[in-house]
Amino acid sequence: MPKKPEKRSDIKKGGPEKHTVNITETAFRDAHQSLIATRMRTEDMIPMIEKMDQVGYWSFEMWGGATFDTMLRFLDENPWDRIRIFKKHAKKTKLQMLLRGQNLVGYKHYADDILEHFIKKAAELGIDVFRVFDALNDIRNMEKAIVTAKKAGATVQGAISYTLSPVHSIDGFVKFAQELKDLGCDIITIKDMAGLISPASAKELVGKLKSEVGLPVCLHSHCTTGMAPTSYFAAAQAGADILDCAISPFGSGTSQPPTETMVEMLDNSGFGLKVDKSHFLEIAEYFQEIKDTAYQHLITPVAERVDVRALVYQVPGGMLTNMVSQLEKQNASDKFEAVLKEIPKVRAELGYVPLVTPTSQIVGTQATFNVLGGERYKMIIQEVKDLCKGLYGKTPAPIDPVVMKKAIGDEKPITDRPANHIAPEWEKCKKEMEGISDKEEDILSYALYPAVAKEYFAVQKDPLKKKARQESLKAGVPSPEGHPQRHFVMRVNDENYEVGITEIE
Structure with a gap:
């Protein structure tokens, strides 16, 4: 019989000795969000929930992120019912969701009363673990969600949106993690949405988090650049307690490292594991079958391959997939490389924001407009103006003063918590x-x-x-929109261009 997954209080807080490494399975959320536009239906999950509940995973990541929007918009499903169904079938494994801080599962900040109702309802229905992050790593945008989830009796993972820039550093991330601990977070998650964390950086960051912050550490990454499996192993050597993995048919590419691969690597290297590997083959065969039959039309080559451009431009692998399609429809596909090169420039000018929803959309859209418009910042989207106004929070670095002037003129940005300005x-x-x-x-x-x-x-x-x-x-009719997107139409030289930006995480 497989052992019951350990409770959060059982997670060891020690150092880099050969400790127990726990696995969070992402097949029910981020894996299919990364590979098939978040289109996996609940009915295709149900047959495997009880089987996977026997494996000994620490948690199932099965809600939040883009799932809420997609279920309502494309799948004709009530998102809340998915929690009920998982709670009915998963008796041993924790249910986990991804929460975008004050954005919840949307693209803007919501009022505090909406946030409180949302988190309390999710916890009441069965969400055990809330992974809370903010695109800017502005803790003010996370505070209310963390406190509310803790009051609801849930486990809270405070997430660091990991990125690379001249203003981001290992020590800065550790300081941020200490602030998350002070708010009451139970676990610190390194959330590497673009697969940028190297083995050396993973080892250093995890080691410092363990020694200086003292909470259990989880690493979440993507195989976009090809480094994630090795970085996971380095993180485990440094003392990481939880690794996010996806069963192999929905692993690799822009998804997480395959569960079976990581478990075998760790098991053969002497790490403790509380998973029963005997179930993996049956689980993988099931997911391979539904992937090949029900979702094959949603698979794109970009999603399943290593994309080293992310190392050069620091762009998440799936960010531009749908934009490419939109540019092709507008006979502007020749502008793709120019847009790709423009993105890091815009990101720097907007304060080196991490590229994750909603900032990935903001940067990607403005970069596209800069290229298609023939003049940089000739047209400035409202979201960039709002970012300059401080309505999204504090950017990691100051926004370029020239861009700021073009965007909001002499208007002074707010400097306090953005949600303070949202009425109930x-x-x-x-x-x-x-x-x-x-x-x-x-x-x-x-x-x-x-x-x-x-x-x-x-x-x-x-x-x-x-x-x-x-x-x-x-009938498996593909949606032309693909991933949930925000669409913008711009007019250049008497021609309309529609730009669709997909969400990341």
Whole structure:
């Protein structure tokens, strides 16, 4: 019989000796978000939940990130039901979600009352672990979420958005981790969305986090650059307690290192593991079959290969996939390399922001406009203006003064917590949902995605629309949008160009 996964209090806080390494399985969330546009349906997860519950994973990452938006917008599913279903079938393994701080599972900051209702509801339904991050590593955007999740009795992973720049450093990340610990976080997660962390950096950062902060450490990375498996091993040698992995059919490429590979490497090197490897073959065969039959049309070569451009431009592997498609549709594919080179320039000018939702979209869109417009910052998107106004939080470095002047003129940016400027929204949303639903979870869905949620509710009430939607899904009809995106249309030389920017994490 496989051993019961250890509780958070059981995770050893020691140093780099051959300790127990725990595995978080990402197949139910980030793996399919990275490889098939977050399109895995709950019905395709159910057959393996109980089997995987026997493996001994520390947790299943199965909610949050892009799943909420995609389930409502494309899969005709109630996102909240997925938690209920997993709670019914997973009796041993913790259920984990990715929370974008004050952004929750959306693309903007939400009011504190919406945040409180959202986290309490998710915890009530069964989310055990909240991984909380902020795109700017601005702890003010994480504080309310961390405190609320702790009050709900959940385990909180405080995440560092890992990136490389002249203003980011190992010591800076360690200092940030100490602030997360002071807020009450139980675990520190290194969240490397672009696969940029090298083995040497992983070893150094994990070692310092263990010795100076003293909390369990988790490493989350992507195989985009090819370094992740080796960096994981180096992290384990330095004392990492949890590694995020994906069962092999949904591992590698822009996803996480394959679970089976990492377990074998660690097991053969003397690390303690609390997983039962005997289940892996059956699990992998199942996911390979559904990948080949139900989701093959969503696989792109870019998602499944190593992309070393991320090492040069520090761009997450999946960030430009959909933009390439959009440029091709507008007969502007020849601009791709120019956009790629423009992204790091814009990122630097906007304060070296980490490229993760929503800042990845902001930088990518502005870079595209700079190239297609023929003049840099001739057109400035509203999100860049809001970033300059301080509405997203404090950037890692000051924004270029020339860009700041072009974006907001002489307006002074705010310097306090951005959510302080957002009025309560819960009662307003309740009123707007009158006649549609009075359920807390439905009001929350509406608060996060008003138009998408209303369309979803309308389809559920119309048998013909619901039947047509379900038949379309079963037929495997690909959505032209691919990953959830934000779309912008710009006019250049009397021609319209539509730019679609996909989300990262």
